[in-house]
Amino acid sequence: MPHHLMNLRYVPDDEAEEIRQLFEQHGVPYYETPPSRWGISMGGFWVHDEDEAERARALLNDYQQQRQSAQRQRYQQDLLRGENRGIWQRIRQKPVTTLAAALAIVAILFLSLIPFIRI
Template sequence: MPHHLMNLRHVPDDEADEIRELFASHDVRYYETPPSRWGISMGGFWVHDDDEAARARTLLEEYQQQRRARQRTEYEHELAAGRVGGFWFRLRQKPVRTLAACLAIVVIAALSLLPFVRIG
């Protein structure tokens, strides 16, 4: 019976490539299904064997911990350098785009809630 190891929806290409290299270097016999363009099928990495699935999941857990630490370090470095930030950072960097996005959120929320407000 196939074992689904990892969903590939919203996975960056560099991460998927690193996982392929990880499986190849550890001789994990896997196959891959691509995610659909419209988000109907999720795609992912799969294996057939139970023992292979357990070994692959262990490798994936170790890889995910290493990637999480690496990405966190890169983010903190970028944050310290002033190249990334939250809402106020974006508002200072691109005020028109940020305010337009906020306005769009308010309009969509108002249109979504309008039928419920008129009921009362």
């Protein structure tokens, strides 16, 4: 019976590639199903054997802990360098785009609510 190891929905390409390399380095016989184009099926990494599933999950747990600490460290470094911008910096950087998006949202809300407002 197949054992689902990891969902591939919203997984960055670099992370998926690192997991493939991890499984290949450790000789885990896995197979992969891609996520569907419309988000109906999740896709993921799978194995057939229960023992291999336990071993692969242990490898994935170690990998994910290492990746999490590396990503947090990278985020902290970006904050210290001022490269990680918040919402206000992004608005100040692209005010016209932000204003256009806000106006589009207001227009869509207005058009959607007109039937209810007229009641």
